[in-house]
Amino acid sequence: MIMTFTRELFILLFFTFVSLAANASPTYSHDNTYCRLKDESIEIEVRSHDQYTIPEESEYGEFIHVKQNNKLQKIQMSPNNIGRYRLLKGESANCSKSLSLPLNNEQLAIFFLKDNKPFRDKLVVLTYNFQTQNHAVLETSYMTEKAKIQEGKLFFESASEDREKRIGQVIISDKKHNFMEKTYEPWMKFEGEKFELDQHVSFMEFEWRHLYPDANSFFRHMKRQKKFIIATNFEAKSTCISFGESFLCKRFNN
16 A cells, blocks of 8 residues: 555655756747737737747647637647647638637637648637637547638638548549549538538539539539549649549630
8 A cells, every 4th residue: 555655655755856857947939829809909829839949830739829819818728738740830810820700899819720640620710809808618539721711700721630542643644633532511500609511612623613503403413422533733724523434624824
């Protein structure tokens, strides 16, 4: 019993030491954005223990700091403080670099992405109250890399964990095309309370929507056929789609 107590005490002291050491070590700014709601403004900073990183990792950080009126608040983004985050970049009326959405006269939702390698990053929502300086963090299971603010809502493409995508080459009209199998990924919307599928935006964002007479026929097809092949020949400026054996092609300008 004495040995058990000693072992548990050692483990407790060890993790306490690790936590104190982590908090004491310096952090470095990897990115920031300035946000404003009515007459109040804040700076959000993404910080990391790593001073230098490879370019692909340069915008990630383990810590999110919010500065308002010379007061610094360290945001706990996850219950166990494990994870790396980056700003979800894009145009919005309230923040300089990141996508954000006013929820009311006091609260602003600021959107982040959590590192989720080898898959696409997961969406995280930080709700911040400019009057009380209270905040709430919502970690979602939605993976995304495409998002936009439109009509007072966040719209984002919901990605899938497809581990078995085929890639290769195929001959189309006597020309060699590189192809990749893709999974249909619908667009979701967030207005501040819940996430919902948005059929209109999903249809409008689909590059090959001209193949369908309307959105209803598009969704009926995608329910049956969730995967398709995209083949491209950049020299011929040709891109093609196939849901089975044959390909439909079009030319692109760039």
